[in-house]
Amino acid sequence: MPDRRGATLLEDLPEEIINKILVLLASKDAGRCRAVNTSWRSATSTPEFMLEHHRRQPSLPIVDGCGKPANQVVLGDVCAGASNQQLWPFLSGSKHxxxxxxxxxxxxxxxxxxGYEFYICxxxxxxxxxxxxxxxxxxxxxxxxxxYQHHPTGEYRVLWVSRSHQTSESSLYVLTVGSDRPRRISVRMPTVLSSSAEExxxxxxxxxxCxxxxxxxxxxHWYPYGTSDITGGGGDIIVFDTEAESFRWMRSPTQPCNxxxxxxxxxxxAFWGRSVSNTSMDVWEMQDYEAEIWAFRYRIDVSTVEASRQLYLTSFKKKKTRPLDSAVRLFNDMAVLNERELLVRFNHxxxxxxxxxxxxLGIVNIGKSQYRMWLTPHRLKESIVPIPGHEMQEDEEPPFSTGHV
Structure with missing residues (x-):
């Protein structure tokens, strides 16, 4: 029913409409709705709701803040301006x-x-x-x-390599999250490798x-340096089929990269490679996965980025003498924000x-006193799905001290 002012309350809407509204909320807001009333808690706690909510979340790169203001920061894709970045520090700074x-x-x-323990959070x-x-x-x-997620079952699984110092032998194990017993698997390769090559x-x-x-x-898919020396030219990308639990090789683009x-x-x-001269970054994407055919997408040149940056600084800020290490001299790492925008790390x-x-388009700034940043290889797609099969603990104490800040 409408309230005294004639406005319709959210609780008066049909249940299916409420669910459609709730699934559009940000992750932390969807979590807070569970404390409003019993019906909202029930609606946001069903597996169907949690999976649909997770499906709608963007996959965002993680920037390592090296301790200030937080170790790991999710960088959102809001706009090009550095002052309007969506930031979520989810691992707070630590002396260790x-x-x-x-x-x-x-x-x-x-x-x-x-330490020597591993936690899922x-x-x-x-x-x-x-x-x-x-x-x-x-x-x-x-x-x-x-x-990874094992798609046939929906399980989350961890792939381990266990090595003995005494025998120098390695074993491969798969752990299903929620299980207490890692399962040893035999290594199956497309070609026979010697024991030394396998090691x-x-x-x-x-x-x-990697x-x-x-x-x-x-x-x-991994791309470690020098893999083709092991495979005898059969490929330089290591591929592990998570369903068949077997390895094979794949070829990367043939252009020489530093x-x-x-x-x-x-x-x-996709695949990016820095040129031998360190002056450009080339990007390819897989055009035909089965035939292992790569298609060149674009090239980013250091001089173009640096010239654009100088123009940006001259246009919007007082012209200042920049220290040498602030110039864009080479590319160290890259992450995709959307179809046209990228994050690039060009020094420490x-x-x-x-x-x-x-x-x-701007410098990433995740803190006033930030002096070091690292572009990690990780991306986070937020989820309110609980950790499978575990009695979970709140992250109020070490090792994490996580949360939105």
Missing amino acids: RSRNEPIAVCDGFLIVSW NPVTRKHALLPQPQVGQGIDNTMVGF ELWNKLIYSY SSPVHHRGSL HSKLFDMEGTL QHVLRCDIDGKF
């Missing part, structure tokens, strides 16, 4: 920063290491749970190399900068926004 750094992200869940619901490791004991190292493959997965594989078409990475470009497997202190034509 290396202990609570995310090492794997899938959808709305993060896996964080704390949902920063929206502020819950976490301890993950059991494959083998625990002296002389055993467990390394997490993949975190070298594990070294590539463990020690190279700890965040790209999950595409039910497979995990520094390269795989990434997800709005649901498409600056992350900028530019478009695919090399036009400078």
Whole structure:
């Protein structure tokens, strides 16, 4: 019924209309609605609602603030102006920063290491749970190399490499989140590898900068340096089929690159490579996955970005002498914001926004006293879905101290 002023209250609307409104809310607002009344709590707690709400969330890059104002910050895609960025610091600063750094992200869940233990957490619901490791004991190292959703079952799974110091042998394990028993799997390769070559493959997965594989078409994709030396030219991208639980090789674009990475470009497997001269960044996307055909998309030139940035500074700010390390001299990393806008890290202190034509759009600023930033390989897609199968704890104490601030 209308209130005394004649206005219709939200509670008076049909249930299906209320649900359509609630599913459009931001994650933290949807969570707060659960405290309003019993009917809203019930409506926002069904699996159907939580999955639909998660489906509508954008996948946003994570910027590492190196402790100030927060270790990890989600950067939203609002507009080009740095002052209007949507920021969500979800891991607060810590004197022991290396202990609570995310090492794997899938959808709305993060896996964080704390000492020798690993936790899965949902920063929206502020819950976490301890993950059991494959083998625990002296002389055993467990390394997490993949975190993914197994589409046939909907389960979230963790891929581990467990290594013994005494025998130097490595084993592969899969842990279903919610289970207490990691499952050892046999390694199946498309070609027969010697034991030394297989061990070298594990070294590539463990020690190279590929700890965040790209999950595409039910497979995990890594691009560690020097893989083609192991595969005998069969490919330089390592692919793990999460359904068949087998490995295969894939070829990357053939152009020579000084520094390269795989990434997800709005649901498409993509590849960027810095030129040998460090003056440009080329971007390809997978045109035909089965035939392993890549298509060149665009090139970003350092000189174009720097010229656009100088014009921006001259037009909107007082002209100042810039220290040498603030100039755009090379590209170190990249993340996609949308069809035309990118985040680019060009040194240890600056992350900028530019478009695919090399036009400078602004410097990322996540804190007044920020002096260092790192563009991580992770992206977060917020979710109010609970962590499967665990008695969860509130993140009010270490190792996390997470939440919206």
